[in-house]
Amino acid sequence: MDDIVVKSDSCDQQDLEEVFQALRQRNMKLNLEKCAFGVKGEKFLGFMLTHQGIEANLDKCQAITKM
Numbered sequence: 001m002d003d004i005v006v007k008s009d010s011c012d013q014q015d016l017e018e019v020f021q022a023l024r025q026r027n028m029k030l031n032l033e034k035c036a037f038g039v040k041g042e043k044f045l046g047f048m049l050t051h052q053g054i055e056a057n058l059d060k061c062q063a064i065t066k067m
Contacts, residue, residue, distance in 0.1 A: 003045045004019065005044070005045065005047070005049070005054060006019050007049070007053065007054060016037075043057060046060055
């Protein structure tokens with residue numbers, strides 16, 4: 001697995017705790033140098049993060065359709 005995005009409507013840490021617990025159960029590790037927390041909304045990991053959810057980055061979609 002390469003990228004993980006955890007989206008939450010609340011600011012509490014329960015969602016992250018559930019993800020961390022699932023990672024621990026599967027003996028998976030995170031590279032802390034590549035972790036980002038509290039991203040509000042913008043281009044991130046090739047996607048657009050908005051209040052409505054996670055959407056495809058139109059720039060990348062157009063590049064693929066032009067190929």
